[in-house]
């Protein structure tokens with residue numbers, strides 16, 4: 248049944264093809280009688296092309312001519328470092344996260360908030376429950392209002408977020424030469440260059456600004472910061488923290504650890520995301536292979552068939568003709 252219907256289709260295809268050829272023949276014949284100028288014939292192509300070229304030129308004139316900023320205005324482009332945790336099949340180095348958190352707490356937390364990270368997020372990642380709980384309890388948070396409506400302070404819980412160093416933005420600016428230390432929760436995502444940029448900022452302070460540099464009062468020279476004058480002074484110096492695991496606390500080691508920690512703060516789901524990605528790729532590739540096999544199986548009879556025409560032996564004596 249199926250075979251017969253496919254034969255029929257093949258025949259109608261052939262008819263359609265013949266028809267098409269006839270049509271082309273006719274149209275060639277009719278074209279030969281009228282002579283058109285090449286421009287008129289191509290006007291349908293020429294007009295849209297001219298319009299497209301004109302539009303591109305106009306937009307280029309409007310927006311394309313902007314000069315690139317100089318390195319001073321834009322900041323020196325950060326070197327790209329081979330961050331292991333950014334490779335496809337790698338996780339965060341959880342010991343580095345623990346060290347980075349120590350650097351954040353001992354160095355950065357006095358100026359920068361990390362307001363999107365709760366204590367509970369660190370449990371099982373680089374702190375034990377007890378460590379996280381006792382860290383939370385060191386801070387005081389506003390409790391529920393009591394019967395008189397007064398708000399009393401209570402010790403922190405695992406569900407609390409890391410405390411802010413300043414009461415409000417004004418206090419932060421007043422303490423920092425009117426610059427605002429940004430919240431670091433999403434900083435690796437929020438800055439062009441991400442981890443490379445933050446690492447370069449932290450390690451990029453020269454001992455002395457190059458001769459001829461003009462710095463505003465209280466500003467520090469850092470070639471990686473756009474404008475080169477940054478309100479944050481160099482904060483990382485060798486041995487400024489003492490790591491509990493004995494890792495030598497050099498400036499670059501601390502910068503690397505704290506940047507990895509900040510990258511975790513910005514994307515704490517990264518390890519799970521990569522694991523899920525691997526599972527997805529594994530499952531989908533099996534399903535894909537299966538679907539290729541099923542497709543070939545279903546089409547095999549079509550692809551391997553052979554259509555043969557065997558003329559009847561004796562046409563004249565055949566009653567059907």
Ligand code: HEC
Pocket residue numbers: 350351354355356357358359423426427428429434438445448449476477478479480482483505
């Ligand atoms: C003494 C206060 C202080 C400390 C300590 C400090 N910072 Fe800052 N930081 C600032 C201020 C102020 C700014 C804003 C600079 C500006 O806008 O000129 C800033 C800006 C930054 C920026 C943003 C740069 C940009 O592109 O806008 C990053 C990233 C940063 N700090 C990271 C850190 C890290 C990491 C640490 C700890 C290792 C740290 N800071 C310690 C005061 C501090």
